[in-house]
Each structure stands twice: as C-alpha cells, then as structure tokens.
Amino acid sequence: MVLMFFAVFLFGIEVAMIRHVTNSVHPFEVAFFRNVFGLLVVLPWFVRYGIVPLRTPIFRLHMIRACLSVVGGLCLFYAISVTPLARIAALGFLVPIFTTIGAILFLGERVSIGRWAAIAFGFVGTFIIIRPGFETIDLGTMLRIFASLIFGGLLTLMKVMTRTDSSVTITTYAILLPIPMFLFAALFFWEWPNWETLGWLAVMGIVGTTAQLIFAQALRLADANVIMPLDFFQLVWSALFGFLIFSESPNRFTFIGGFMIFASTTGIAWREGYLARSKRSVMSSGSDDAHGM
Numbered sequence: 001m002v003l004m005f006f007a008v009f010l011f012g013i014e015v016a017m018i019r020h021v022t023n024s025v026h027p028f029e030v031a032f033f034r035n036v037f038g039l040l041v042v043l044p045w046f047v048r049y050g051i052v053p054l055r056t057p058i059f060r061l062h063m064i065r066a067c068l069s070v071v072g073g074l075c076l077f078y079a080i081s082v083t084p085l086a087r088i089a090a091l092g093f094l095v096p097i098f099t100t101i102g103a104i105l106f107l108g109e110r111v112s113i114g115r116w117a118a119i120a121f122g123f124v125g126t127f128i129i130i131r132p133g134f135e136t137i138d139l140g141t142m143l144r145i146f147a148s149l150i151f152g153g154l155l156t157l158m159k160v161m162t163r164t165d166s167s168v169t170i171t172t173y174a175i176l177l178p179i180p181m182f183l184f185a186a187l188f189f190w191e192w193p194n195w196e197t198l199g200w201l202a203v204m205g206i207v208g209t210t211a212q213l214i215f216a217q218a219l220r221l222a223d224a225n226v227i228m229p230l231d232f233f234q235l236v237w238s239a240l241f242g243f244l245i246f247s248e249s250p251n252r253f254t255f256i257g258g259f260m261i262f263a264s265t266t267g268i269a270w271r272e273g274y275l276a277r278s279k280r281s282v283m284s285s286g287s288d289d290a291h292g293m
Helices: 003-019 029-051 059-080 086-094 094-106 114-130 140-159 167-176 178-187 195-221 224-246 252-293
Strands: none
Touching: 003 029, 003 059, 003 140, 003 224, 029 059, 029 140, 029 167, 029 178, 029 195, 059 086, 059 140, 059 167, 059 178, 059 224, 086 094, 086 140, 086 178, 086 224, 086 252, 094 114, 094 140, 094 195, 094 252, 114 140, 167 195, 224 252
16 A cells, blocks of 8 residues: 555656646657656666566567557647646546456456446546536547546556566566657657756656556555555645646546546446455365365
C-alpha cells in the first residue's frame, strides 16, 4: 500500500510536468522524450542481463502493443496539454472498465450481473463528467476517453503476453519499440528544446518510468483489490497540482463522476480478487484432499 501511494503521487507529478513542458514543446515531442529518458531506468537490466530481456517468442504481439501504445500515448499527451488535470485523472479511471470489457470480448471471460452493474455505474460517472448536451465535449476530453480505451486494450493484451514473457521483457519492449514511432510523429512538429526544458523532460521520463515500476511491484506484493482504493489519490493529486500550479478549478461534476468511475473499478477489482482467492482456496483444498488420500 505504501508503494501504491508513492506510485500514484509520482504519476501526479509526471502529469503536472507534462502539462508544464507542453507549454514549450509539442505534446508529440514530449511523448518521444518520455520514452527516451525512460530508458535510463531500465538500463540496469541490460547491464545485468545483457540481451536476455529481448528474447521473446511473441515479438509480433510486442509490435502490436507498441503501435497501440503510441496511438494511446499521443492522444493522452495532447489531452494533458489542453484539458484540466483533474478531468484527465478522473477519466483515467475508465481504463480498468475497458480492460474488463476487453477480457469479456476477446478472452471469453464470464462476467456476473454485479460486474455488469459496476461497468454501467462507471459509464454513468463518465456522462456526469462530460455532461453531453449541457456543455460542449472538447477535443481533449474525447482524446482522453479514447486513450483510456486503448490502454484498456493494452492491459487485456498484457494478460495474454504474461503467459510466455516476463514482466522485464514486456516492460523493456514497451519502452524501446515505441521510440522510433514517437519520433516519426514528433518530427512533424519538431523544435529543439532548450537546456531547461530538456532537464524537465529528463526528470519527467525518469519519474514516469519509476512510477510504472513501483506500481508493478505493488501489484506483485498485494492483490489489486487491496491497493486499488489508493488509486483515487490520482484525482486528488491532479486536482491539487492543477490548482496550485496552473490555477485550475475543477467543478463538482468532475469529482462526483470521478468517484463513481473509481467506485466502479474498485468494485470490479474487489470482485476479481475475491474470485481469485476462492479459486486458490478450492485448489488448495483439492491438493490437501489428494495428499490425504
């Protein structure tokens, strides 16, 4: 839980830094440097293991994942540059909902009425945030929702990839492969950043990748249903940083809708944790019975 809290705090800092540097360079360029400097965090893996992290029997899936992550990343970084940070965080809670839907459609997972109700509750929260018909849905909001859809698909794909590849291999390719794709997109808007901006970009890349690794470690040490309630602090930190640094004042609908989406995803995580524990308990009981015989 401590690791999760720290990871969420770092994610909030990363988003604030992205907003800051996009005042000087194009968001596509920021996305490129995010991955370039993120390599500094995973570099020790290559020092220790050599090219072992690059060995994989599913390189094609890694390429598909990289292409999707570039599309989602470009949408997200542009959305951050033009959308209030609290709204960015609130709509980010949609990712687990889209992941659950992806697992239903592509992995054949069965879902109870309760989980369908949680998904519907989350989408109601989304409509409360964007309030179609009462205010214009801006481009940044649309891109943030689309990015959440993409990232939900990526998490579904990761469930398949973890059957054959380690987390080290998956993370390494997730950073390496998108770099030339981000560079291609950034070249259309390229302006060399000054040294101060380059320093911000370096810190942003290191902070963001470190947050990802800490989050992955938190998930490894505890069930998702235990640590995911702390994810709500993403909305808290984003709102705080947006207010203190960028003079943003999120409306109550962002908090109401964000809480509804968060409650939905927390309910889904709790249910999945409960089913996983029940399955382990049944398997343990079966093993004990077999030994008793």
